[in-house]
Amino acid sequence: ETPAALIRWGTTPDQETLTGTLGNIAQRAEERRFLPPSIFVVGGVVDLRETLNWFETKPLFGRGVVITRPEAQAEELSELLRARGARVIHFPVIRIAPPESWEALDGAIDRLESYRWIIFTSANGAAFFFSRLRERGRDIRDLKGIRIATIGPATASAVEARGIRVDLVPEEFISEGVVKAFTGEDLRGRRVLLPRAAQARDVIPEGLAKMGADVDVVTAYLTVRSDRDASELTTLFEEGKVDAVTLTSPSTVTHFLGIMGPDFRLPSKVRIACIGPVTEAAARKAGLPVDIFQERYTIPGLVDALTAFPWSVDFPARRE
Numbered sequence: 001e002t003p004a005a006l007i008r009w010g011t012t013p014d015q016e017t018l019t020g021t022l023g024n025i026a027q028r029a030e031e032r033r034f035l036p037p038s039i040f041v042v043g044g045v046v047d048l049r050e051t052l053n054w055f056e057t058k059p060l061f062g063r064g065v066v067i068t069r070p071e072a073q074a075e076e077l078s079e080l081l082r083a084r085g086a087r088v089i090h091f092p093v094i095r096i097a098p099p100e101s102w103e104a105l106d107g108a109i110d111r112l113e114s115y116r117w118i119i120f121t122s123a124n125g126a127a128f129f130f131s132r133l134r135e136r137g138r139d140i141r142d143l144k145g146i147r148i149a150t151i152g153p154a155t156a157s158a159v160e161a162r163g164i165r166v167d168l169v170p171e172e173f174i175s176e177g178v179v180k181a182f183t184g185e186d187l188r189g190r191r192v193l194l195p196r197a198a199q200a201r202d203v204i205p206e207g208l209a210k211m212g213a214d215v216d217v218v219t220a221y222l223t224v225r226s227d228r229d230a231s232e233l234t235t236l237f238e239e240g241k242v243d244a245v246t247l248t249s250p251s252t253v254t255h256f257l258g259i260m261g262p263d264f265r266l267p268s269k270v271r272i273a274c275i276g277p278v279t280e281a282a283a284r285k286a287g288l289p290v291d292i293f294q295e296r297y298t299i300p301g302l303v304d305a306l307t308a309f310p311w312s313v314d315f316p317a318r319r320e
Contacts, residue, residue: 003046008038019046058085059307066245068093068252080303091233093255096124097222099198102132104218108193109136116190119204121151123158128220129195130162140164151178153298173297174278179207188212195220225255237267244271244306250282257286275302
């Protein structure tokens with residue numbers, strides 16, 4: 001009757017534990033098809049299973065969550081999900097590429113002194129801007145007197161990592177929030193630089209133009225479809241290994257569906273999780289049912305929403 005236990009895939013989202021006694025553990029393993037490799041534990045320590053079973057009690061333990069962001073930008077989301085026990089599935093549907101021409105961005109960099117504000121709406125925009133700034137033989141000293149705004153804290157962190165203080169971050173991390181944050185600023189006759197993706201909403205330039213600003217919108221980078229094969233994810237869907245797909249921008253919505261193809265149908269048990277109302281609206285418009293959304297339009301907020309979702313409820317009603 002000596003306590004015994006088998007543990008396989010320990011400290012991973014697939015961890016499984018089988019308990020019994022020294023006399024029946026082999027039979028139980030055969031009945032449960034508890035296949036090796038595994039760790040065999042014997043003795044009184046097995047009685048501490050409920051105390052030591054910290055990994056299997058994590059809130060997202062065993063949940064397969066697909067990350068559609070480029071892998072280079074998925075680190076924060078991946079780490080937060082793993083910390084809560086999720087099984088992370090990297091399936092980047094977009095890649096970030098330089099623009100077809102640097103002419104517009106180079107021209108803006110050459111006349112930096114004419115700008116009162118530079119607004120960054122993504123970490124990608126900041127990365128390409130500062131990379132090109134250096135390639136043009138300039139550096140952050142040339143930003144003296146220019147004020148910096150970002151769409152949210154993640155973009156602000158990307159800018160401040162380069163030793164530059166951010167002057168304005170809106171309370172609501174969307175384009176409308178940026179425009180609202182400028183309502184107290186006198187923009188009449190002021191030049192504003194907006195380096196961004198080739199395809200983006202015009203909420204910011206149109207909103208600031210109404211305040212009297214002269215806004216230069218320049219393409220700093222492109223968001224293009226990755227070369228991932230739909231079969232990679234289709235197999236996981238069929239095996240029931242996916243619980244949620246995260247979408248973090250309208251471009252991830254577009255290219256996720258583009259990769260999966262026109263005949264794709266989301267399995268009923270798979271949930272769509274979106275960051276922010278703009279991405280949510282894009283997903284709904286594309287015909288995807290959005291089940292998980294959050295009040296904070298940040299990566300931690302998205303993970304909190306995934307954690308708070310009632311996974312234990314069978315087929316919870318989807319939000320229409």
